[in-house]
Amino acid sequence: xxxxxxxxxxxxxxxxxxxxxxxxxxxxxxxxxxxxxxxxxxxxxxxxxxxxxxxxxxxxxxxxxxxxxxxxxxxxxxxxxxxxxxxxxxxxxxxxxxxxxxxxxxxxxxxxxxxxxxxxxxxxxxxxxxxxxxxxxxxxxxxxxxxxxxxxxxxxxxxxxxxxxxxxxxxxxxxxxxxxxxxxxxxxxxxxxxxxxxxxxxxxxxxxxxxxxxxxxxxxxxxxxxxxxxxxxxxxxxxxxxxxxxxxxxxxxxxxxxxxxxxxxxxxxxxxxxxxxxxxxxxxxxxxxxxxxxxxxxxxxxxxxxxxxxxxxxxxxxxxxxxxxxxxxxxxxxxxxxxxxxxxxxxxxxxxxxxxxxxxxxxxxxxxxxxxxxxxxxxxxxxxxxxxxxxxxxxxxxxxxxxxxxxxxxxxxxxxxxxxxxxxxxxxxxxxxxxxxxxxxxxxxxxxxxxxxxxxxx
Numbered sequence: 391x392x393x394x395x396x397x398x399x400x401x402x403x404x405x406x407x408x409x410x411x412x413x414x415x416x417x418x419x420x421x422x423x424x425x426x427x428x429x430x431x432x433x434x435x436x437x438x439x440x441x442x443x444x445x446x447x448x449x450x451x452x453x454x455x456x457x458x459x460x461x462x463x464x465x466x467x468x469x470x471x472x473x474x475x476x477x478x479x480x481x482x483x484x485x486x487x488x489x490x491x492x493x494x495x496x497x498x499x500x501x502x503x504x505x506x507x508x509x510x511x512x513x514x515x516x517x518x519x520x521x522x523x524x525x526x527x528x529x530x531x532x533x534x535x536x537x538x539x540x541x542x543x544x545x546x547x548x549x550x551x552x553x554x555x556x557x558x559x560x561x562x563x564x565x566x567x568x569x570x571x572x573x574x575x576x577x578x579x580x581x582x583x584x585x586x587x588x589x590x591x592x593x594x595x596x597x598x599x600x601x602x603x604x605x606x607x608x609x610x611x612x613x614x615x616x617x618x619x620x621x622x623x624x625x626x627x628x629x630x631x632x633x634x635x636x637x638x639x640x641x642x643x644x645x646x647x648x649x650x651x652x653x654x655x656x657x658x659x660x661x662x663x664x665x666x667x668x669x670x671x672x673x674x675x676x677x678x679x680x681x682x683x684x685x686x687x688x689x690x691x692x693x694x695x696x697x698x699x700x701x702x703x704x705x706x707x708x709x710x711x712x713x714x715x716x717x718x719x720x721x722x723x724x725x726x727x728x729x730x731x732x733x734x735x736x737x738x739x740x741x742x743x744x745x746x747x748x749x750x751x752x753x754x755x756x757x758x759x760x761x762x763x764x765x766x767x768x769x770x771x772x773x774x775x776x777x778x779x780x781x782x783x784x785x786x787x788x789x790x791x792x793x794x795x796x797x798x799x800x801x802x803x804x805x806x807x808x809x810x811x812x813x814x815x816x817x818x819x820x821x822x823x824x825x826x827x828x829x830x831x832x833x834x835x836x837x838x839x840x841x842x843x844x845x846x847x848x
Contacts, residue, residue: 399436399729403758406432410720410801414817421807421817422709425716429723436727443723450722451715454804459711461513464676466703468640469520471683474699477637479609481521483528484634491529495539495595498525499587502543503579505645511544512714512808513672516707517641517679519812527609532602533813535595538827541805542586545831549762550575550582550792556766560791563770564777566784574847578789578838582796585834589827597823601814640683644675651675710811717804721760724802729758745843747780748773748787749836752794760802765795786839786847793835799828 406428413424426447433443471477489497505514515537522540526533552558552572561571651670654663668674684691748769755765769791773780777787799806800821809815809824 399727402432402435403724403727403729406435407801411817411821414801421713421810422716425713425720425807429716429720432720433723433727436729438723438727446723446726447719450719453722454718455711455715458512458714461672461676462516462707462711462714463700463703464673464680465513465516466519466707467699468517468644468676468679468683470699470703470706471680471686472637472640473520473524473608475637475683475686477640477683477686479524479528480634480637481524481641485521485525486528491531494525494529494531495535495587495591498522498536498539499543499583499590502540502545503547503583504543505642506544506547511541511548511805513676514544514645515541515805515808516710516812517644517676521641523605524609526602527606530606532595532598533605534597534599534815534819534823535590537809537813538590538594538823539587541809541824542583542590542827542831545762545796545805545828546579546583546586546835549766549795550579550789550835556763556795557788557792559763559767560770560788561784563767564774564784564787566788570785571788574785574789574842575792577842578793578835581838581841582793582831582835585830585832585837586827588834589823589830594823594827597819599813599815599819636686640679640686643682644672644679647675647678648672710808713807713811714804717760717802717807721802721804724759725761725764745780745782746790746836747776748782748790749794749832749839752791753797753832756795757798757800758802760799760804760806762795766791769794783847786842789835789839789842793832793839795832796828796835797832798825800825 409431410424410428413419413428414421419427429447430440430443433446434440438446472481473479485497486494501518502514505518518540522537523533525531526536529536548556550557552561552568557571557575560566561568647669649670651667654666654670656667669678684696687695751772752765752769755768756762759765770788773787773791777784780787782790801807801817806817806820806824809820810817815823
């Protein structure tokens with residue numbers, strides 16, 4: 391009976407995902423409504439009951455937005471001001487000058503790899519959106535290819551490199567040596583990123599969206615200028631001739647502050663550590679970024695201009711925030727439906743299947759829950775008691791879990807809907823690009839772990 395019940399739970403989840411995809415792509419139901427409706431139906435069908443299902447939906451929605459809502463708006467404000475002042479154009483021009491058009495995807499991947507160590511993927515991507523669009527227009531490449539090149543670097547370190555929550559929690563659960571985990575995962579994350587970049591370059595950059603035309607019109611670069619057409623280069627009217635470092639400051643200053651705050655011990659009560667944690671909180675760090683961005687207006691700054699930028703940022707992120715919240719609500723119902731226990735109980739009994747067990751288990755949890763952190767923590771909790779049976783070290787198990795947590799992202803992933811709204815990318819397109827890219831990243835990470843095993847690491 392227990393086996394039949396588990397199979398039924400998995401079938402209900404599978405059917406719910408299929409209904410969600412059909413509702414959005416075939417019936418053209420708005421993702422916000424589709425995610426909430428299917429989440430409610432899934433909760434009832436899985437035995438949670440209508441009242442509890444509604445409670446979990448609202449709880450998941452609130453938990454998702456309690457930290458991401460304000461931060462998304464502030465990140466969008468930085469991007470809007472950067473676009474308004476020409477800072478995004480300057481960064482795009484400088485990046486292309488350093489990397490060249492052919493190597494641009496690699497430059498974006500490495501950029502994402504670095505900045506996502508202290509910053510959540512969603513926040514980092516929103517902060518870099520205007521630069522991504524400007525680079526796509528300047529290099530005459532499609533947004534999705536450039537954006538997913540950035541995303542692969544962001545995701546690689548988010549899933550594998552401490553001090554992001556998932557890897558740090560896994561290290562604690564498995565009782566692994568943090569220094570050794572960082573060294574191993576540094577190599578594994580690069581391999582995972584290489585897998586994602588390969589797919590972005592070979593396939594994703596060929597996919598053109600309606601947003602590409604709009605962005606090319608917005609950033610209509612003149613061949614002899616580094617600024618968009620129609621924008622004055624008069625330093626007195628527009629501060630566009632500032633140093634590239636000034637243009638980068640609103641983006642990278644918050645990243646540095648968050649990084650310092652992340653590495654500051656939480657149990658320290660010294661004056662300086664308190665200041666570091668305060669300035670390093672995403673809300674404060676991004677607020678500082680907005681202030682630094684505003685300074686680029688120079689003498690042209692005004693309250694009406696700031697109000698206009700704020701309104702544009704809110705309008706730009708409102709749909710993203712709502713759909714992200716709905717995705718979080720759907721995921722929260724899934725996590726509380728007992729599906730993880732349905733997978734975990736038999737999995738703990740067959741832990742002796744071998745070296746690939748942590749990777750496969752993490753892949754199953756990511757595919758079902760859509761959450762890297764939940765997938766990693768749940769898998770680590772199951773794998774920890776079986777390490778001796780599996781015959782692998784805690785550090786290698788952590789690398790396998792991190793690699794498996796990429797496989798695969800689809801409609802229950804918040805970043806899936808972030809890409810959908812920011813770039814107007816249809817879900818069917820994202821399933822062929824972003825979803826397949828996540829699989830390539832997982833296999834790239836696994837290849838690196840297997841190579842380390844061949845070299846004698848266990």
